[in-house]
Amino acid sequence: MEFDKLVVGFLVDEVVGGFFISVPPGHISCIYDRGRGVLKKVLGPGLHLKIPFWQIAKLFNAQILEYTIAENFDISNKESLGDVPIKTTTKDGHQVQIEASILFRIDKTNAPELWENIGENFVSKVIRPISRSRISAVFAGLDLDQIKNSRTQIEALLKEEINSNFQEKGLLCEGVLLSEVKLAKEKSASAQVIYERDEAAPQAN
Numbered sequence: 001m002e003f004d005k006l007v008v009g010f011l012v013d014e015v016v017g018g019f020f021i022s023v024p025p026g027h028i029s030c031i032y033d034r035g036r037g038v039l040k041k042v043l044g045p046g047l048h049l050k051i052p053f054w055q056i057a058k059l060f061n062a063q064i065l066e067y068t069i070a071e072n073f074d075i076s077n078k079e080s081l082g083d084v085p086i087k088t089t090t091k092d093g094h095q096v097q098i099e100a101s102i103l104f105r106i107d108k109t110n111a112p113e114l115w116e117n118i119g120e121n122f123v124s125k126v127i128r129p130i131s132r133s134r135i136s137a138v139f140a141g142l143d144l145d146q147i148k149n150s151r152t153q154i155e156a157l158l159k160e161e162i163n164s165n166f167q168e169k170g171l172l173c174e175g176v177l178l179s180e181v182k183l184a185k186e187k188s189a190s191a192q193v194i195y196e197r198d199e200a201a202p203q204a205n
Helices: 108-117 122-140 144-149 151-169
Strands: 020-023 027-033 046-049 055-061 065-069 086-089 095-106 171-184 192-195
Touching: 020 027, 027 108, 055 108, 065 122, 086 122, 095 108, 095 122, 095 151, 122 151, 122 171, 144 151, 144 192, 151 171
Parallel strands: none
Antiparallel strands: 020 046, 027 055, 065 095, 086 095, 095 171, 171 192
16 A cells, blocks of 8 residues: 555646645645745645645645554555554563554644654654554553453553554544454464454444
8 A cells, every 4th residue: 555545645736827726525735835834724625726836735635544564564665554563572471463453544733733844754754663662562561361351442542552642743543453463372383363353343433
């Protein structure tokens, strides 16, 4: 999955001579003004005026997107919306490998600050490091019995932990769905599955 699904537009000067910005449904636009920098106003769906050549518009996808943590995910493109499984050690010393989906979207009101302070590399600068850190930290504070018996509660805790960090960066976490958690008893042993990938998971609110 390409990062262009999140940052979907670049310069739109060529649209009607550069005087108009057309924002489609489910998207927002921010304006960079060569004299004042990134403007605080966020433009919603519709047709908007701008100053050609002096102002540059960028479109952002404001819909909920999925960040997938799964086996064999290709992270050669650092801005791909996903990651390889996260490995950590539980509170009682077991090695676990976690696969999950993180549902997130841009905080529309903070989109100008996000563009100005972080730029377009949201995944490599924010989503991937925060998701790795928070998921590892949550599972490191749990023992194996808690992991086996508290899936829904763990998902809620992960959402809270990730969202508290995302909000500072202009993103919102809508939910975390655990798809598969594996336990390896020994290096030479095959992995024991704690959560099945096809097991029904609670829906995010």
